[in-house]
Amino acid sequence: MSVEFVFWVVVLARFTLPLLIPLFPLPAIIACLLLDGVDQTIFQTFGYDPPNYQSYDKAMDVFYLSIAYLASLRNWTNPGAVKISRFLFFYRQIGVVLFELTGLRFLLLVFPNTFEYFFIAYEGVRTRRNPMRYGFRFWVKVAAGIWIFVKLPQEYWIHIAQLDLTDTIRDVPWFLPTLVVAVLALLAVVFFFVRPRLSPADWTWRFRADPLPEGIDDARERAAYQAAHRKVFDLATLEKVFLIGLISVIFGEVLPGVESNNLELFLGIAGFVVINSALGLWAAKRGYSWNSVAVSFGIVFATNVVLVVLADVLLSRGPGRLDLTDALFFVLLFSILTTLYDRYRPIADYRLAAAARTEAER
Known part of the structure; x- marks a missing residue:
């Protein structure tokens, strides 16, 4: 299998997979997120290091996030969440443009990609509950929590410290066990403390977008x-x-x-x-x-x-x-x-x- 063939298959997947987000919001954006995380590893496995990978990666990220933003216009029933989505999306877009024009990596920390995880959070709620049950302040708190506790550390890890997850797992023996324990602890907190306190679900699992x-x-x-x-x-x-x-x-x-x-x-x-x-x-x-x-x-x-x-x-x-x-x-x-x-x-x-x-x- 030629390197060029693998490259174009991955690029085509990153360009077409986002088109499923309007109809299957949560599964499709998680698939895009996973592909974004492993595409460089796929290239390296076949001995290929794409030139200007950082710019290519940011461009493909912006494309699937643009489709996700358009999907929020189509599917989201909570007007407050749509307003937050609009702000988070364009705020990140401005940051990516400034990064492309200047090459200053700290801009990606100042303009974190909070929109992506906010989209996932909203769709995660919608799979079992009516988003209209939650007011504007709730969604602001969700966005703020993602911004501070998730995206700022992640953007620092990737763009400032320039660390790669697979490389860190390979080079630091204790990192993977620690990561597994942390994930299991988080799941335990969600299952034993958060889940019992949740209000009853409004419907069974919904992964397809709701009717218009x-x-x-x-x-x-x-x-x-x-x-x-x-x-x-x-x-x-x-x-x-x-x-x-x-x-x-x-x-x-x-x-x-x-x-x-x-x-x-x-x-x-x-x-x-x-x-x-x-x-x-x-x-x-x-x-x-x-x-x-x-x-x-x-x-x-x-x-x-x-x-x-x-x-x-x-x-x-x-x-x-x-x-x-x-x-x-x-x-x-x-x-x-x-x-x-x-x-x-x-x-x-x-x-x-x-x-x-x-x-x-x-």
């Missing part, structure tokens, strides 16, 4: 909602600009064929976001909608391919100047995120409006 609200579970309903509440230039478009723009800057630092500087890349992506928002709103107002995510993605992807070709011609860059591989990758990345955002953001807005009406009626 009846009022917006159909493509026509989502299109009607967008037509009634969206504008080309609004907060949703601004959020989408930063969501896709920041991840594009991160991937731009990894891909060798990208000639644009970071500001040019970000502004170019922002322009495409606005054009896509205008086209999407035009389609929604005319009732064009597709329940199939594959069909929606195909239409968005084809539209953006045409836009990229037109932009290349209008800018008179000349034949052969467009790096086809990088251009197609960015169109693919952009189209995936745009398709999912435009499908899922109306669901989050619908739930938020419903919660506000319920609160007003009390």
